[in-house]
Each structure stands twice: as structure tokens, then as C-alpha cells.
Amino acid sequence: MTESQGDARKQVVNASLTLGAAVGVTALSFGLAAVSAGASVWQACTLSFFTFTGASQFSAMSVVGAGGSPAAAFGGAALLAVRNFVYGLVLAGRVAHDDEGRRFSLGRRLVAAHFVIDETTAMTTAQSSPRLARTAFWVTALSLFITWNLGTLVGALAGSVLDTRALGFDAAFPAAFLAMLPAHLRTSRGRAAAVTGAVVCLALTPFVPVGVAILVAVVGILFGVRP
Amino acid sequence: MSDAELWWLIIGLSAASYGLKIAGFVVVGGRTMPPVLERCLALIPASLLAALVVKDTFTTAQDVVVDARAVGLLVALIAVWRKAPFIVVVLAAMAATAIVRAIS
Numbered sequence: 001m002t003e004s005q006g007d008a009r010k011q012v013v014n015a016s017l018t019l020g021a022a023v024g025v026t027a028l029s030f031g032l033a034a035v036s037a038g039a040s041v042w043q044a045c046t047l048s049f050f051t052f053t054g055a056s057q058f059s060a061m062s063v064v065g066a067g068g069s070p071a072a073a074f075g076g077a078a079l080l081a082v083r084n085f086v087y088g089l090v091l092a093g094r095v096a097h098d099d100e101g102r103r104f105s106l107g108r109r110l111v112a113a114h115f116v117i118d119e120t121t122a123m124t125t126a127q128s129s130p131r132l133a134r135t136a137f138w139v140t141a142l143s144l145f146i147t148w149n150l151g152t153l154v155g156a157l158a159g160s161v162l163d164t165r166a167l168g169f170d171a172a173f174p175a176a177f178l179a180m181l182p183a184h185l186r187t188s189r190g191r192a193a194a195v196t197g198a199v200v201c202l203a204l205t206p207f208v209p210v211g212v213a214i215l216v217a218v219v220g221i222l223f224g225v226r227p
Numbered sequence: 228m229s230d231a232e233l234w235w236l237i238i239g240l241s242a243a244s245y246g247l248k249i250a251g252f253v254v255v256g257g258r259t260m261p262p263v264l265e266r267c268l269a270l271i272p273a274s275l276l277a278a279l280v281v282k283d284t285f286t287t288a289q290d291v292v293v294d295a296r297a298v299g300l301l302v303a304l305i306a307v308w309r310k311a312p313f314i315v316v317v318l319a320a321m322a323a324t325a326i327v328r329a330i331s
Contacts, residue, residue: 025314043233050241055272060240062283064228070236073228078243080275086268088251089258096252106253113252114245168324171299174283175320177276178303179313184273189266197274198281205286214282220274224266 012127012136019119020143023054024151026176030057031155033172036164037065041156048152052145053117055180056080062173063211072211079218087121088113094124095137115141193220295331299324 027048034044039061047057056077063073095112097103104112115137123140127133159169184190197217204213228236259265284300285291299320306316 022313025312029314029317038228039233040230043237047237047240051237051244053244055276056240056244059275059279060236062279064233064236066282066286067228067288070228070232070239073236074239074243076275076279077240078247079271081240081244081247082268082271084244085247085251085255086260086265088248088253089255089260092252092256096256109253110249113248116248116252166325166328168295168299168321168328170283171296171303171320171324172317174280174296174300175303175306175317176313177279177283178300178307179316181273181276181280182307184270184276189270190273193270193273194277197276197278201278201281202285202291205282205291206289208289210288214275214278217278218271218274220277221267221270224268224270225263227262227266 008128008132009135012123012132013139016123016136016139017143019123019140020147023119023144024147026054027148027151028155028158029172029176030054030061031152031157032159032164032169033058033065033155033176034061034152035156035159036169036172037061039064039156041153041160044156045149045153048149051081052114052148053081053084054148055083055118055177058173058176059214062177063214065170065173066210068211069209072209072215076211076214079215083118084116087118088116091116091121091124091137094130094133099130112137112141115145117144119144189223192223196220196223295324295327298327 030048031044034047035041051057059080060073060077063076096109120137120140123136124133127136164170181194185194197220200219201213201217204216208216280300284296285293302323303316303320306319
């Protein structure tokens, strides 16, 4: 490996670890919010370990906190997880095989699949070479998996001993969703979809079971039909 | 929601999430989708996140309400606009909501 390749690799590792630290802080707020919504510490941690996709986890707990049905909580969260399917298509071309195009073993690909999320996709697709892409994927995956689960545990433990309502923990949900939103508002389509989602949700809330307005709000994606 | 229902939700969501990841990464692999489907799926987060912001700020069960959380959202909006880090956005909204609750 030449020196410049080594430098590039070091930069990728540093960026991935920094991202992991930032995600750990997000996980703290997830742990707090999940407990304030009525989940136990165990439940919050199990969700983070096995679901491992932030927006869906926040979404499910938000519907739980509002008193929605399991089906409604599942529906919105699963729709948000469709993103991970699309990311899988993108990443399969970059991290599922070695430089000679030989596919990695099924076991290795099944493990890698668990880490197909927003952050690993962003870090992996930003790299110039396949080798750096694989480094970015795995370092980001492992650093995020560790910080996401640790952060959830610490947040949930803190949340379970504090007066969550007086401290405004329920306000963590809309703030978290708002902070995730700007990345999706860069196009006019994205903005139209967001406004539609918000308006539909508010307009339907009094007339449908809790959590169902969120599902119907997904009609905003029809702005993607027109080329 | 009962404790058992919450566990079923966690199991179901974990299965769905991993299933979707495997479907894209392992089963379908590096193929491309019809452009119209790709464009629509890309808009899911915009629609749902905006709906979730509104739901978590302005509704309680089936009622549309304006309460302390609206102040929290306003503060979060300013923080996002000023490009504050994620945790600052969340903590600022929580603090603003807590303060309004404490004085009202």
C-alpha cells in the first residue's frame, strides 16, 4: 500500500469513528424517548440491537407513546425501513464482492446486511475505490453498532429514573424527526412530499385510529410519479 | 399497548427491517429498479418524517392540540435552521418544552 493510500484509509477510518460518536449521542435520545413512550430498558435495547435503523425505531416508539395499535406502529416504521432495501441494492454493487468480483460468502453477506443503513450507505458511496468503500462500510458499521446500542442503554437507564414528562422528553420525538428532515428537502419533489405528508397527517388525525394518519401521509410519495 | 404487544411489535419490526435489508443486499443485489419506483421510494422519508413531526407536536391521541410541545418545535426549528448538531436540536426542544410546562 502506498503512503497516499494509507492516508486515505486513515481519513476514512477517522470519519467513520467520528460518525459513530455522533450516532451514539442520537442513541442516547432514542433511549430516553423510548422509555418515555412506555418501553422498558430491555425493550429499547432489543429494538436497537435487532432493528438497528434509527428513523424506524423512533417512529414505532412515537406511535406507542401516543397510544396507537401495534399494527399502526409497525406500519409506519416498516415503511421507513423500505429505505434500507434501496440501500441494499446500492451497496450490493460495492461491498458484496472483492476486487476480482468474487462474491463474499453468504454468511458474510447476511451479517453485512444488518448494517445496511443511512450512515453506512453515505460513507461507502462517498469513497473513490472499492477497497476504501469496503473499509468505510465495515468501520462505520461496527462503530455505529457499538455506539448505537451503548447509547440506547445509557439513555434508557437515565430515562427510567427521571420524570420524563416534566423534563420534556416527549418533545425529543418531533425534534429528532425535524433534525432528520432537511436531507430530504433538497429537491422540490421532497419539499412537496413533506408538506403533503404533514397536511394529510394533521387533517386525518381526528378521524382515524392513532398512528394511521402517519400511514396515509405516505401518499406524498406520489410526487415521484411524474418524471 | 400491553407489554406483550410491545414485544410482538419489536419482534415484527426487527424481522421486517432485517428482511428488507437482506432483500436488497443479498436477494435482489446490484440490480436497478424502474425509475418511477425509485423516485417514489426516495420520497418516503420526506413524507413520513414531516407527518411524524406534526403528529408528535400537534396531536394527543385523536385530538389536534397546541401545547408546550409547539414551543419546543419552534426552538428545534431555529436550531435546525442554524445547523446545530442533532443532540443540540433535541435538548433545546426538550428544555423549551420543560420550561413552558414548569411555568404554566
